[in-house]
Structures are given as C-alpha cells and as structure tokens.
Amino acid sequence: MLVEIGHFALVLALIVALVQGTVPLVGASLRSRPLMDLAQSAALLQFGLVALAFATFMHAHIVSDFSVRNVFENSNTAKPMLYKVTGVWGSHEGSMMLWVLMLTLFGALVAALGRTLPATLRARTLAIQGLLGFGTLAFIIGTSNPFDRLIPAPIDGRDLNPLLQDPGLAFHPPFLYFGYVGFSITYSFAIAALIEGRIGAQWARWVRPWALTAWCGLTIGIAMGSWWAYYVLGWGGWWYWDPVENASFMPWLLGTALLHSAAVVEKRETLQRWTVLLAILTFGMSLIGTFLVRSGVLTSVHSFAVDPTRGVFILALIALVIGGGLILYAFRAPGLETGNPFAPVSREGAVVLNNLLLCAGMATVFLGTFYPLFAEIWSGVKLSVGPQYFDATFVPILAPGVAAMVIGPVLAWRRGSVTAALRRLLPAIIGALLAPLIIFALNHDAPAAALAGVALAAWAMLGVLTDLGDRSGLAKVPLSVAWRRFRHLPRGIWGYALAHFGVGVLIAGIVVSTAWRSERIETLRPGDTVEIAGQTLRLIGVTEADIANYHAQRAQIVVERPGAEPQMLYPERRWYPVARSQTTNTAIATNGFGDLYLALGDPDGNGGWVLRAYYNPLVPWIWFGAILAALGGLVSLTDRRSRMRSPTRSPSSAIVPAGSADN
Amino acid sequence: MIRQLLIAAALLLAVGGPPAHAVEPSERLADPALEARARNLSKELRCLVCQNQSIDDSNADLAHDLRVLLRQRLVAGDTDQQVLDYLAARYGVFVLLDPPFEPVTYLLWLAPPALVLLAGGVLVSRSRRRRPDPALPVLTEEERARAATLLSESG
Numbered sequence: 035m036l037v038e039i040g041h042f043a044l045v046l047a048l049i050v051a052l053v054q055g056t057v058p059l060v061g062a063s064l065r066s067r068p069l070m071d072l073a074q075s076a077a078l079l080q081f082g083l084v085a086l087a088f089a090t091f092m093h094a095h096i097v098s099d100f101s102v103r104n105v106f107e108n109s110n111t112a113k114p115m116l117y118k119v120t121g122v123w124g125s126h127e128g129s130m131m132l133w134v135l136m137l138t139l140f141g142a143l144v145a146a147l148g149r150t151l152p153a154t155l156r157a158r159t160l161a162i163q164g165l166l167g168f169g170t171l172a173f174i175i176g177t178s179n180p181f182d183r184l185i186p187a188p189i190d191g192r193d194l195n196p197l198l199q200d201p202g203l204a205f206h207p208p209f210l211y212f213g214y215v216g217f218s219i220t221y222s223f224a225i226a227a228l229i230e231g232r233i234g235a236q237w238a239r240w241v242r243p244w245a246l247t248a249w250c251g252l253t254i255g256i257a258m259g260s261w262w263a264y265y266v267l268g269w270g271g272w273w274y275w276d277p278v279e280n281a282s283f284m285p286w287l288l289g290t291a292l293l294h295s296a297a298v299v300e301k302r303e304t305l306q307r308w309t310v311l312l313a314i315l316t317f318g319m320s321l322i323g324t325f326l327v328r329s330g331v332l333t334s335v336h337s338f339a340v341d342p343t344r345g346v347f348i349l350a351l352i353a354l355v356i357g358g359g360l361i362l363y364a365f366r367a368p369g370l371e372t373g374n375p376f377a378p379v380s381r382e383g384a385v386v387l388n389n390l391l392l393c394a395g396m397a398t399v400f401l402g403t404f405y406p407l408f409a410e411i412w413s414g415v416k417l418s419v420g421p422q423y424f425d426a427t428f429v430p431i432l433a434p435g436v437a438a439m440v441i442g443p444v445l446a447w448r449r450g451s452v453t454a455a456l457r458r459l460l461p462a463i464i465g466a467l468l469a470p471l472i473i474f475a476l477n478h479d480a481p482a483a484a485l486a487g488v489a490l491a492a493w494a495m496l497g498v499l500t501d502l503g504d505r506s507g508l509a510k511v512p513l514s515v516a517w518r519r520f521r522h523l524p525r526g527i528w529g530y531a532l533a534h535f536g537v538g539v540l541i542a543g544i545v546v547s548t549a550w551r552s553e554r555i556e557t558l559r560p561g562d563t564v565e566i567a568g569q570t571l572r573l574i575g576v577t578e579a580d581i582a583n584y585h586a587q588r589a590q591i592v593v594e595r596p597g598a599e600p601q602m603l604y605p606e607r608r609w610y611p612v613a614r615s616q617t618t619n620t621a622i623a624t625n626g627f628g629d630l631y632l633a634l635g636d637p638d639g640n641g642g643w644v645l646r647a648y649y650n651p652l653v654p655w656i657w658f659g660a661i662l663a664a665l666g667g668l669v670s671l672t673d674r675r676s677r678m679r680s681p682t683r684s685p686s687s688a689i690v691p692a693g694s695a696d697n
Numbered sequence: 698m699i700r701q702l703l704i705a706a707a708l709l710l711a712v713g714g715p716p717a718h719a720v721e722p723s724e725r726l727a728d729p730a731l732e733a734r735a736r737n738l739s740k741e742l743r744c745l746v747c748q749n750q751s752i753d754d755s756n757a758d759l760a761h762d763l764r765v766l767l768r769q770r771l772v773a774g775d776t777d778q779q780v781l782d783y784l785a786a787r788y789g790v791f792v793l794l795d796p797p798f799e800p801v802t803y804l805l806w807l808a809p810p811a812l813v814l815l816a817g818g819v820l821v822s823r824s825r826r827r828r829p830d831p832a833l834p835v836l837t838e839e840e841r842a843r844a845a846t847l848l849s850e851s852g
Contacts, residue, residue: 271754274749276749391813394816397809397812398808401804401808402805405802405804409805416789416791417791418790418792419794419796420794423796427806427809427810431809431813555720555721556722638723
C-alpha cells in the first residue's frame with residue numbers, strides 16, 4: 035500500500051513539475067503576479083511529493099519488501115541495516131530518485147529563500163527548475179520505475195553489490211549528487227537571465243553562493259570516491275583516470291571556473307556573458323557525468339544497446355538541456371550588458387586565465403574519455419586512452435594554472451602589476467626554490483618532475499601564507515596590530531586562503547606519494563617477516579570466520595618499528611556468497627604523513643599467503659587538501675557578502691579587502 | 698550477466714572494476730633491472746577482459762598470462778618498444794594504454810595544445826580590441842607614495 039502511495043506521489047510530482055515549468059513562464063511574460071507566484075507553491079509541493087515518494091521507497095528497503103523488484107535485486111535480509119538504508123541509492127532506479135529529490139530540494143530552497151529576488155527572475159528560474167524536474171521524473175517513471183512490483187514476492191533478495199557495502203561508498207553518492215544537482219540552480223538562473231535579457235546585481239549575488247555550495251558537495255563527493263578506491267581496491271592507487279571518475283571530474287573543473295568567474299561578476303560586473311555560458315556548460319557536464327555513466331555507453335559502444343529506451347531518453351534529455359541552453363545563449367547573449375573593462379594583467383585577467391586553463395583541462399579530459407568511443411564509430415579502431423595520456427596532457431595544462439593561482443589574488447582589480455605582485459610574494463618565491471633544493475640534497479635520485487612538483491606545492495602553500503601575512507600588515511605594523519587584522523580578515527579571504535592552501539597540500543600529497551612510494555609483494559607463512567620503509571611486518575596467522583552476510587579471511591600482522599610499541603594490523607578478504615563476489619579490506623596505519631598499507635592476497639596452497647605492503651608517503655595529504663578546499667568553500671559561504679537575503683547593497687562596496695590594494 | 702556487470706560498473710560512480718591483485722610473487726624475474734622494466738611495461742598494457750585496468754592492477758587470468766608473456770619477451774632480449782609492438786600486433790592497439798601517435802590519434806594528441814593556443818590567441822586579440830579606459834592613469838611610484846600619505850592623513 036505504501037509503495038502505491040509513493041508511486042502515486044511520484045506521478046503527481048510529474049504533473050506539478052509540468053505546471054511549475056510552464057505557467058510561471060507565461061505569467062512572467064504577461065507580468066501576472068498570481069501566475070508567477072504559482073512557481074513557489076509548485077516548487078514546494080513538488081519537493082514534498084518527491085520526498086514522500088523517496089520516503090516510501092526507503093521504507094520498502096528498510097523492511098525488505100521483496101515484492102518491490104528493486105528491493106529484491108539490491109537487498110537481502112542478512113544485509114546490515116546501515117546498508118539497507120544506503121542501498122536505497124545503490125541501484126540505478128534509487129540513485130535517480132536521490133537525484134530528483136535533490137533537484138526538487140534545490141528548487142524548494144530557491145522558492146523559500148528567494149523573496150528578495152525580482153519577481154520575474156524568480157518565476158523564470160523556478161520554471162526552468164520545474165522543467166528539469168519534469169524531464170527527470172518522466173525518465174524515472176517511463177524507464178526506471180523504482181516501484182515496479184514482483185508478484186509473487188521472492189523469499190529473499192539478491193543482495194547489494196558488496197563493493198557498495200562500505201561506509202566510504204555509502205555516503206559518496208549523496209555528496210556527488212548534491213554537487214551535480216546543485217549546478218542545476220546556476221543553470222536555471224542562467225537560462226532565466228537569458229530569457230529576461232539582462233543580468234542584474236541580484237543575479238550575480240545569487241549565482242555565486244549556489245555555485246559555491248554545489249562545488250563544495252562535488253569536491254567532498256569526489257574526494258570520498260577517491261578515498262574509497264584507495265582503501266578498497268587493494269593496490270594503493272587513488273585515481274585511475276577511469277571514465278567514471280572523469281565523469282565527475284569534468285563538472286568539477288567547470289564548476290571551479292564558474293565559481294571564480296561568478297565572483298568577478300558579483301564584485302566587478304564584468305564577464306557576465308561568459309559566466310552564463312559556463313553555468314550552462316557546467317550543468318551540461320553534470321548531466322553527462324550522471325547519465326552517460328549510467329547508460330553504460332562509456333564502457334563500450336555496444337552496451338548502449340542493452341537498454342535502448344534509457345539510452346535514447348538520456349541523449350534526448352542531454353541534447354535538450356545543453357542544446358536548448360546554447361541556442362538560447364546564441365540568440366540572447368549579444369543583448370546582455372557588456373562588462374566593465376579591465377587590463378589583461380589584473381585580478382579579473384587572472385580569473386580569465388584560470389577559466390581558460392580549467393576549460394582547456396576539462397576539454398582534454400573530455401577528449402580522452404570519449405575519444406575511444408568516437409574513434410571506434412568513425413574508424414572502427416578500438417583504442418585505449420590510459421593514465422599516461424592524461425598525465426602527458428592534463429598536467430601540463432593545469433600546472434601553470436596552479437602557478438598563476440598564487441599571483442592572481444595578489445593582483446589589483448582592473449589593472450595590476452606582476453612585478454609588484456612578485457615583490458610581495460618574495461618569501462614564497464624563496465621557499466618554492468629552497469624546498470626542491472633541500473629534497474635534492476637529501477636524495478640525489480629524486481626525479482626532476484617530482485622536484486618541480488614539490489616546488490609547485492611549496493609555492494602554492496607559501497604564497498597563501500605570504501599573502502595572508504601581507505594583508506595583516508605583518509612586518510609593517512606592530513605584531514599585536516597585525517594579529518588583530520589577521521583575525522579580522524573577511525571570511526571571503528579566509529575561504530580563498532583555505533581553498534588555495536588546500537590545493538598546495540593536495541599537490542604535495544600527489545607528488546610525494548607518486549614519486550616516493552615503496553612496495554613489497556611477498557608470500558608469507560605464519561612467523562615470516564618482511565621489511566618496508568624501516569618497518570618490520572610479521573605474519574602471525576590467518577583466521578576464517580562467517581560474519582553477517584560474508585565469509586572473512588583475516589590476517590593478523592604485527593608491525594615493529596624501532597623505538598615504538600608494536601602495532602597490530604588486520605588486512606582481510608571477504609567472500610559474499612549471495613552476491614558471489616570477493617572484496618579486499620585493506621588495513622592502513624597512518625600518522626598523517628604516510629600510510630602503511632596492507633592488502634591480503636591469495637593463499638599459495640602450501641600454508642603461505644601473498645601479502646601486498648605499500649608505504650605511501652604524504653598520501654593522506656591528498657584528502658586533507660580536498661577537505662581544506664571544501665572547507666574554504668564553506669567559510670566563503672558564511673561571508674556576509676554571500677548571504678542571499680541580505681538587504682540591498684551596491685555590488686561595488688565590498689571590493690577590496692583591507693590591505694589587498696597595492697596602489 | 699553483462700547487464701549486471703554494467704550496472705555494477707555504473708554503481709561504482711567513481712571507480713570501475715572489482716578489487717584485484719596483480720603481480721604474484723611467483724611471476725617475478727630474478728634480475729631486478731629486468732623486473733623493473735617489466736613492471737613499468739605492465740602499467741602501459743590494458744587488461745583486455747577487465748573494465749579499465751592495466752595488467753599491473755588486475756588479477757584476471759589473462760592479465761597473468763600477459764605479464765608472464767611480456768617477461769618472456771624481455772628475457773628473450775626484446776626492447777621495451779619491441780614488447781609493446783609485439784603485443785599490439787597480437788591483440789590490437791586496444792592493448793596499449795598509452796595511445797601511439799598515428800593518424801587515428803592525431804586529433805587526440807594535438808587537440809589539447811591547439812585548444813590552449815587557440816583560446817589564448819582569442820583572448821589576446823580581444824584584449825587588444827578592448828583596451829581598458831585610457832583615462833585611467835597609471836600612477837608613478839612617486840605619485841603612489843603621495844597618494845598613500847594623503848590617504849593616511851585623511852584616514
């Protein structure tokens with residue numbers, strides 16, 4: 035019964051979405067207040083209905099109602115409760131439900147918070163959001179119905195893919211989707227602005243916080259996915275340039291460009307058209323990211339035929355959203371305001387460079403991801419594009435961007451001077467030159483690329499610190515005054531500093547863990563030892579046990595370090611009989627500066643076990659960096675200037691934070 | 698079966714492929730220099746039956762066979778390039794994770810630098826056309842110092 039209510043609510047939401055997507059648009063062109071105001075109630079109602087449908091779907095999973103096909107295919111009575119809940123979005127149908135739940139949530143938020151928006155802009159934005167909801171709901175109801183029944187109901191279900199039965203992956207999709215779907219709002223705002231034919235100050239003040247919110251979610255989602263891959267896949271890698279990873283990375287790159295250009299629109303009223311275009315493309319990439327991955331087209335051309343209805347629907351939806359947006363842009367953008375002029379060397383100019391490199395980097399990832407598909411269609415040649423390609427193309431495009439990332443915030447708006455900026459960044463320059471020299475002195479075998487990477491990381495981190503010191507007047511005013519200024523720097527500055535510092539930390543983690551990782555793969559019998567990175571590992575033994583819905587083989591390993599207490603680690607292998615699959619549960623000992631990483635391999639049949647041991651220096655910094663960056667985004671959001679409901683404020687009153695202008 | 702595999706792959710969202718273990722101790726060559734070359738090469742070769750893994754990362758039987766095969770070629774005295782050519786001739790260029798530069802991949806390799814140059818060129822020409830307000834004077838160091846004094850006096 036509950037299931038039918040959910041199904042009904044979903045269909046009702048589809049109808050509400052259609053109303054929300056049409057009536058307010060008519061109302062806005064007729065300037066009819068009642069028709070426009072319908073958008074808010076419709077957005078709230080649509081969210082309520084989808085939330086109801088989602089809740090009944092989740093209920094079916096929690097009580098293991100196997101008369102629902104989706105529950106039968108993805109759950110099992112023996113599955114732990116946590117994964118019964120998170121298994122809701124573990125399947126295609128469920129993840130689409132999560133997607134549309136977030137989509138309508140964002141719509142409802144705009145309806146609830148957007149009282150100060152001009153009525154026509156609000157009505158049009160909500161209408162576009164309604165149309166997006168309509169498209170997704172039609173896709174769900176038409177091709178991926180989560181409420182499909184299975185009569186008679188089977189006794190037990192097939193269990194969830196064991197790889198998904200993991201806390202890291204359980205919470206990775208919600209964050210990722212929060213990011214993907216968050217960019218639907220900036221898309222809706224962009225389309226609404228194109229329909230309006232103007233971009234007001236209100237528009238800019240709204241777009242940046244939403245872009246920032248979505249970006250934070252996406253950053254955390256990608257970091258979680260990468261962390262999960264690191265500890266689950268069993269050989270210590272954390273990024274594979276896999277099509278599925280790239281699909282989430284592309285909207286992230288464009289989203290990063292978008293939040294920077296949106297900041298320029300907000301503060302300087304320039305780059306408006308470009309920002310509108312970026313908003314359209316970013317959401318376009320989010321759609322490609324979700325849907326093309328789901329359709330399976332990336333794995334192989336042929337798999338697209340597995341479910342042609344879904345595939346065709348997806349392509350049509352993407353073509354409509356991106357194509358429609360771009361066509362509208364082509365017609366309306368020339369009529370939009372031209373921005374305030376600025377010199378190539380200026381803070382605006384730095385953001386343009388940032389946007390150029392991020393977009394070129396995105397295009398490269400796109401090309402590498404889709405090229406095998408195109409090449410096979412055009413020439414029939416089956417190609418592979420592996421990590422080597424991305425290392426050779428993406429890294430050289432983004433590295434100069436990171437170098438420029440330090441200089442940009444130090445430049446003045448409108449017209450700046452690179453020499454003046456470099457003079458202010460002198461301590462960072464010295465540090466960036468010293469860091470690789472020190473490493474080289476300690477280790478003459480250090481590869482040149484790694485030394486360059488260390489210099490870049492040091493430059494990024496020290497650049498931020500130097501700038502913060504400079505903004506507080508360190509070395510110019512008494513220490514107590516500098517300290518007070520430091521503490522009272524605007525939140526926006528803190529946000530930028532955290533995020534940019536995080537990028538430096540991330541690069542340090544990538545470079546050091548790639549260049550200086552060590553590996554031992556040995557067959558051990560109980561009592562045998564192996565040495566790695568100055569630590570001795572001794573295998574005590576391997577025990578077997580049946581736990582919940584799996585069978586475990588668990589190795590007990592003592593780690594002995596000179597001058598420290600011995601530590602126990604338990605790398606494990608699990609066999610899930612219902613899903614008939616094997617997982618590796620690595621054991622990781624970390625001190626924040628390096629990970630000792632153990633994975634248990636196959637038995638050799640003579641009482642020995644293969645043990646894979648890795649020492650990955652600075653690898654945790656990869657995730658620390660990502661967390662710092664996301665935290666920077668959050669801090670930025672709390673800046674007074676980002677608050678969406680704040681009363682009128684001229685967009686030029688908060689341009690230059692104390693100490694940032696060098697002329 | 699294929700459908701389940703696809704769904705599983707789609708579900709992973711951020712990473713494809715089941716957990717896997719590569720390079721068994723039994724496969725290793727005694728000569729460390731040769732073994733290091735073998736490891737590097739195996740990172741450049743695709744496991745043909747896996748989702749998206751190199752033979753260095755995969756525990757599929759085929760990956761094992763390829764690892765053994767490439768080591769045999771190395772022991773027989775092949776150069777790295779000869780090993781890659783040999784495997785590409787046998788399994789197609791699909792096996793090479795690092796796509797070679799040939800007509801079908803010209804676009805793949807040339808597009809990224811071309812894109813950066815093109816976009817850079819457009820920007821430079823645009824900024825030439827749209828000079829910032831010439832009325833905005835650039836202050837000399839001396840004027841800047843005077844402005845700073847004036848500002849601090851008034852503040």
